[in-house]
Each structure stands twice: as C-alpha cells, then as structure tokens.
Amino acid sequence: MKNISISTFINIIFAVAFFAITLAFVLFVNLDKERYIISQHQRYMFIAESLLKRLQTYPSSEDLESMYDQFDVKEVKKRDKKLDIINNSELQLIKNSYIGRMRVYKADDNFYIYVQQLSYNLMLKDLQPKPYNFQIALFIYTLFFITFMMLYILLGRKLKPLKKLTKQIDQFSQGDINVKINAYSNDEIGKIARSFAKALEFIKNQSKSKNLFMRNMMHELKTPITKGMIIAETLPNVRDKEILQNAFERMNNIIKELSTVEKISSNILNLHKEKVEFFHLYTQTLKLMLTDALPITTRFEKFQACVDRDLFCIVLKNLLDNAVKFNTHGDVVARATKQKVEIISHGEPLKNELDYYTEPFSQEEKRSDGFGLGLYIVKTIVDLHGFKFKYTHQKGQNIFTIIF
The missing domain is CATH 1.10.287 (Helix Hairpins)
Incomplete structure (x- = not known):
C-alpha cells in the first residue's frame, strides 16, 4: 500500500465502497422478497382456513361478502376467468386439509386464492396493495450512487492540481x-x-x-x-x-x-557517442596529461569502444592522475578489454565508501591539492554512458573499474 498513489488509493476506496453498497442493496432486496413471500403465504393460508371453516356452516352471500371485505379480497365470479387463471398462471402454493383444498396462483403481478370445499369453488383476488420496499430501496441506492459519484468527481477535481x-x-x-x-x-x-x-x-x-x-x-x-x-x-x-x-x-x-x-x-552535458579504438582514447588521454613519461604499464586488448571521445578521455585522465599521484610503489597498471577498463595502483584502501568520493568536493583529509572533483566527474560521465563504476581493494592494490 505504501507504493500506491493517492489517486489509485482513492479509486480503490470508492470501488470497494460502491461494491459494498451494491452488495448490501442486493442482499436487502433478496431478504425482503423472501420475507414478503413468507408473510404473504401465511396470510393466504389464514384466509383460506378461515373461509373453509366458515363454509362448513353454509354462510349467506352477505356473510361471505363481509369476510371478503375483512380480508381485503374480491371474488372472481366468471368461470372463463377462473379457468384461465388455473390453466395459465403460476402456481405459488398448494395445501390440502381435512376441511378442503387451497391453492395460490400468480398472474400479472396479481395473486389469486382458490378455495375448494364440497360444492364451493371460490376464486379470490388479493386486493391488498403491494409493499413499496423495493422501490424505496432502489431510491435510496440511487441516491447513494449519485452522492458517491458527486463526491468522486469533486475529489478528483480537488486532486487534479496535485x-x-x-x-x-x-x-x-x-x-x-x-x-x-x-x-x-x-x-x-x-x-x-x-x-x-x-x-x-x-x-x-x-x-x-x-x-x-x-x-x-x-x-x-x-x-x-x-x-x-x-x-x-x-x-x-x-x-x-x-x-x-x-x-x-x-x-x-x-x-x-x-x-x-x-x-x-x-x-x-550532452553525449556525442562514436566508435573509437581504445588505444587512440589512451593516446589522447596522455596528451591531456601533458606527458608521455608516466609510470604506467598498459595491457590493452584491440577493440572499439562506443563513447564520447572527449568526455571519456577526461574520465581516463582523472583516474590515471589519481592512480599516479597516490601510487606508493611500482607502476600503475591500465588494463582494458571489451568488457571493462581497470586502473590499478598500489596503496592503502580508501577510508570511505566510493559514494563518498563521487560527491563533488570530496577528498581525504590528508590531501591538500585538487578540488575533490575528479571522481565526481568520472562517476557522472560513466553514468551518462550507462556504464558502471566500481572500486575494490585487493592484495594492497586499489582497483577502479569501469564496466561497459
């Protein structure tokens, strides 16, 4: 999470929140639907049982109408309509008992209770209005969605300057x-x-x-x-x-x-790379050092290096200058292959890590000459070329290496 940008983090938060609200809405709708169906079935069974018990006493039409009003139902009297409901509607519930049979049908979002007992065949339409829980939930969900989108857009605009x-x-x-x-x-x-x-x-x-x-x-x-x-x-x-x-x-x-x-x-500082024989680079470097009579032993392979001629000569000059200046005995060794260049001199190891000396104006305390810019220039030019610059100390020798 530490490496995630603020905008990405906000997008994740809003996505998770939106998913959670959507999931809550879906769960609420499903649970409310199940609750409604159970309560509806219980109501229909209660109506059917009450009617079946009342039918045993052979009630009058006025008594039945009174019960219909009480239960908020209406009798379907047309035979064709009854047959159409029985044959073409979805059967929701069926229950048989010793006093009669009850079935519930659903047609075009309307529910019908069909009660049978001996000579009675009553088809009752439920007149009770449907609950508006789903519409309310949908309205609240839409409201949340609009609010979330407005907050997301406002926050995006707020972060745009950032x-x-x-x-x-x-x-x-x-x-x-x-x-x-x-x-x-x-x-x-x-x-x-x-x-x-x-x-x-x-x-x-x-x-x-x-x-x-x-x-x-x-x-x-x-x-x-x-x-x-x-x-x-x-x-x-x-x-x-x-x-x-x-x-x-x-x-x-x-x-x-x-x-x-x-x-x-x-x-x-811009590079102008070209392929040049490494020996020619070394010769040009000696001209910069203003002398050919230096205690330097060369071990070069014959190869071409793709470098900025002038800048790379400055790199070699600075490394050779340091090597000759601080060499304690013997010759400085300059070794070059297609893979790397090594400048090797005898002496004590550096007191600090190489990074310390590649900062501008860095030098050992005992040094009184120079500006401490040599290795800084070397490191910068080497990095511009895409090469690597390393230092090691082995067997009393300081080895500065440029890896192509």
Whole structure:
C-alpha cells in the first residue's frame, strides 16, 4: 500500500465502497422478497382456513361478502376467468386439509386464492396493495450512487492540481528548471505549489549566479593564461619554455574540467557517442596529461569502444592522475578489454565508501591539492554512458573499474 498513489488509493476506496453498497442493496432486496413471500403465504393460508371453516356452516352471500371485505379480497365470479387463471398462471402454493383444498396462483403481478370445499369453488383476488420496499430501496441506492459519484468527481477535481504539480516536479527533477508552477487554490495543495514555486525561483537565481560566476572566472583566467603562453614562446631557454607551457596547459585543462563540472551541475552535458579504438582514447588521454613519461604499464586488448571521445578521455585522465599521484610503489597498471577498463595502483584502501568520493568536493583529509572533483566527474560521465563504476581493494592494490 505504501507504493500506491493517492489517486489509485482513492479509486480503490470508492470501488470497494460502491461494491459494498451494491452488495448490501442486493442482499436487502433478496431478504425482503423472501420475507414478503413468507408473510404473504401465511396470510393466504389464514384466509383460506378461515373461509373453509366458515363454509362448513353454509354462510349467506352477505356473510361471505363481509369476510371478503375483512380480508381485503374480491371474488372472481366468471368461470372463463377462473379457468384461465388455473390453466395459465403460476402456481405459488398448494395445501390440502381435512376441511378442503387451497391453492395460490400468480398472474400479472396479481395473486389469486382458490378455495375448494364440497360444492364451493371460490376464486379470490388479493386486493391488498403491494409493499413499496423495493422501490424505496432502489431510491435510496440511487441516491447513494449519485452522492458517491458527486463526491468522486469533486475529489478528483480537488486532486487534479496535485497531479499537475507532481508532473511539474518530475519535469524539474529531469533538469527542466524553466517549468512554470501555477497555484490557483488556497488549500494545502495550493500552499505546496506556491512554496515549491518560491523554492524553484530561488534555485534558478542561485544557478544563474553560480553559472555567471563560473563563466566570469573562467573568462578572467583564460586571459592571463593566454598571455602567459605567448610570453613563454619568447623565452630563449627551451627547458624553461617547456615547463611554463606545460604549467599553462595544465591550468587550461583545469578550466576545461571546471567547465565540464558546470555543465554537469546545470544538467546540460550532452553525449556525442562514436566508435573509437581504445588505444587512440589512451593516446589522447596522455596528451591531456601533458606527458608521455608516466609510470604506467598498459595491457590493452584491440577493440572499439562506443563513447564520447572527449568526455571519456577526461574520465581516463582523472583516474590515471589519481592512480599516479597516490601510487606508493611500482607502476600503475591500465588494463582494458571489451568488457571493462581497470586502473590499478598500489596503496592503502580508501577510508570511505566510493559514494563518498563521487560527491563533488570530496577528498581525504590528508590531501591538500585538487578540488575533490575528479571522481565526481568520472562517476557522472560513466553514468551518462550507462556504464558502471566500481572500486575494490585487493592484495594492497586499489582497483577502479569501469564496466561497459
């Protein structure tokens, strides 16, 4: 029941209530019908027995008419009518006794009592009006049905803004921050809608401020970096020139990563997948790392990966950067097959679960360099590709795995 929506729950409640009322109505009608038939038969037997006993005293016509009035019956005197009732009507009850015979017939919703004793053959029509219990029950049932339908429709209209608000919240959760929240009512749903609209407006403003800050910062940083790279070209010392160029290129790559983080947080990062040889991905990754002379041992199968080339190179760069930076001894191992990519380094296991490090700005306490965005970017890009990202520690080795 916890996972059932409110509208579905209300539909179930109304369906159960409607079924219960309908069942109660059907049971009432059947029980009332049985009660009526039993009381009716008892009445007819009483009338028949009273007449049969009276007939033993050879009553006059006036006496019989008096009894008819008393029992609210009328004698059918035409012989053809009697024969038609006997031959074509439904026999409801028959009873024989030492003083005579009694039968009850039903024809066209009318009941007839046929009494026989010696020379008497009396056919009596019941004049007592039929009870209106069924009509009353049907009226009450109809009233309940109309009331239930009105309540159901009113409740559905009341919940309609909630369904709309839920849809708008879903749109927002999928990255559409421009969704418009309208609140027309003053009830609890309207209050929630207005509160959410205020929160959404606050988030929009915060997002705009953050994006503006990031863009301005990256723009301001690119200008001195570009100037620095131009000045570095004029240096006569080749070694100093190369060191400065690598430093400026590294800063430029950091700005690109910050730009990637901005796109991730703004939910505007799009993939452009293509099939590319994994070795070419690795070669492009080394260019991002600004050096080929790294303590990395590669074990690659020859295969093509369907990935976004630029984004996946950022993933590999961040994993290799971390592995080289925190490797305690020996070479870092980069292993790749059609099923997975593994980056393996020696060192102590992580103090926390992997989820901790894939949150933005998360890092070990002892670290003083970096922003703690590396694994956050890795996890986000891997998830966008539909791959899995895992971490294990085995035999003194930290193993980060991307499973295709």
